[in-house]
Amino acid sequence: MLTSRERVRTAIDRQVPDRVPLDLDSCEVTGISASAYAKLRHALGLEPRPVKVWDPFQMLGEVDPDVREALGVDVIGLRRTTTAFGFKNENWKPWRLFDRTDVLVSEHFVTTEAENGDILIHPQGDKNAPPSGRMPKGGFYFDAIVRQEPIDFDRLDPEEWVRDMYSVYTDEDLEYIQRQADHLYRNTSFSILGACWWGGFGDIALVPGHGVKHPKGIRDPEEWYIAHVTHPHYIKGIFELQCEIALQNLKLYKEAVADKIDVITVSGTDFGTQRGPFMSVKMYRELYKPFHKKVNDWIHANTNWKTFYHSCGSMAAFLDDFIEAGVDILNPVQCSAEGMDPVMLKEKYGDRIVFWGGGVDTQRTLPFGTPEEVREEVKERLNIFAKGGGYIFNPVHNIQQGTPPENILAMFETVKELRESVSR
Numbered sequence: 001m002l003t004s005r006e007r008v009r010t011a012i013d014r015q016v017p018d019r020v021p022l023d024l025d026s027c028e029v030t031g032i033s034a035s036a037y038a039k040l041r042h043a044l045g046l047e048p049r050p051v052k053v054w055d056p057f058q059m060l061g062e063v064d065p066d067v068r069e070a071l072g073v074d075v076i077g078l079r080r081t082t083t084a085f086g087f088k089n090e091n092w093k094p095w096r097l098f099d100r101t102d103v104l105v106s107e108h109f110v111t112t113e114a115e116n117g118d119i120l121i122h123p124q125g126d127k128n129a130p131p132s133g134r135m136p137k138g139g140f141y142f143d144a145i146v147r148q149e150p151i152d153f154d155r156l157d158p159e160e161w162v163r164d165m166y167s168v169y170t171d172e173d174l175e176y177i178q179r180q181a182d183h184l185y186r187n188t189s190f191s192i193l194g195a196c197w198w199g200g201f202g203d204i205a206l207v208p209g210h211g212v213k214h215p216k217g218i219r220d221p222e223e224w225y226i227a228h229v230t231h232p233h234y235i236k237g238i239f240e241l242q243c244e245i246a247l248q249n250l251k252l253y254k255e256a257v258a259d260k261i262d263v264i265t266v267s268g269t270d271f272g273t274q275r276g277p278f279m280s281v282k283m284y285r286e287l288y289k290p291f292h293k294k295v296n297d298w299i300h301a302n303t304n305w306k307t308f309y310h311s312c313g314s315m316a317a318f319l320d321d322f323i324e325a326g327v328d329i330l331n332p333v334q335c336s337a338e339g340m341d342p343v344m345l346k347e348k349y350g351d352r353i354v355f356w357g358g359g360v361d362t363q364r365t366l367p368f369g370t371p372e373e374v375r376e377e378v379k380e381r382l383n384i385f386a387k388g389g390g391y392i393f394n395p396v397h398n399i400q401q402g403t404p405p406e407n408i409l410a411m412f413e414t415v416k417e418l419r420e421s422v423s424r
Contacts, residue, residue, distance in 0.1 A: 002018045012262065017423055026075040034097065042405070052092060054083075087109070116137060119142075144208040166198070178257065199246055262305065263306045275338045277318065309327045309330060342358060355391050357397070374411050386419075
């Protein structure tokens with residue numbers, strides 16, 4: 001039997017492993033909400049314990065070793081040095097979700113309560129800065145607060161935008177990353193996924209700058225997309241500067257982790273909606289593809305890592321260009337979106353790109369279906385995507401709060417039952 005590390009390496013080389021590799025919680029787009037995770041622990045018969053919220057933006061829970069072992073998880077992630085709100089996860093303190101799930105959050109997780117009961121979170125844990133995230137009363141996670149200052153379109157400065165958002169790793173950052181990588185490589189047999197995302201050019205989730213106290217430039221998502229047409233030089237100028245920092249950080253990251261990691265997250269930018277692409281292929285080729293290629297070329301020339309790109313929605317129109325730009329892995333494989341038929345994806349692209357996700361619909365089937373409907377969809381997706389290798393099982397994006405634990409168990413039980421047979 002292969003180790004988890006060997007299994008994932010076989011799959012991402014588009015070969016057939018002994019069984020389909022399984023991911024849960026390797027990064028910000030393959031995780032599980034803290035509340036759903038607490039219920040999963042209970043359903044597995046494991047002792048209750050407060051859940052560590054490692055990603056406060058989406059309120060994702062950290063998966064413990066006993067759950068990884070019970071489910072047969074094969075991948076583990078290196079955590080980023082700071083959260084989306086610009087603070088470190090350290091010195092954990094108790095907190096309670098609206099559904100009364102007890103969790104642990106960083107001491108820098110600083111919130112205030114709005115008059116209507118919404119929870120407001122402050123960037124970098126600084127109450128003197130305007131809040132940058134809002135969890136609606138009774139809600140599940142934070143929405144970014146758009147703090148758009150008046151835009152002077154004649155004075156848009158890409159350098160100002162990039163200074164707010166990106167910086168070269170410090171020695172402290174690199175020591176933290178190296179310690180994590182060394183520990184996981186020496187003390188576990190998991191395949192390790194690097195947490196980077198520097199190549200997420202135009203990632204709309206980050207545009208509002210919720211980790212920045214007073215963000216400058218275009219921060220309103222609507223204005224950002226409009227600027228692709230009205231001010232493309234501003235957008236491209238940001239990407240050029242971001243790319244320079246990305247390449248510097250890649251070199252430093254390689255020095256810190258060497259080839260202990262197998263996969264590196266590069267981009268979380270969504271190029272698709274439910275019904276079609278966000279932009280034309282022509283615009284992608286002009287504004288995004290050159291930078292994707294530059295980042296991927298460096299990774300492939302200097303490491304053995306595979307590049308991991310996350311893009312929700314209907315983005316099949318970009319896949320030929322993604323592959324030309326050097327993308328190795330596509331996530332989350334949103335099969336419910338227009339043009340994302342799983343059979344077509346596997347037949348047309350399965351020999352050129354690895355699919356990481358697509359295992360079950362997290363918008364409808366997993367949260368609202370019956371356990372039997374979950375089982376049937378998981379079985380169908382495994383039979384399609386696992387053929388010939390090149391597949392890592394994960395649902396379509398994070399498992400959301402409110403998902404019935406019996407449905408989550410049905411998903412993992414079906415994977416356990418079939419993951420060997422479908423690999424043959």
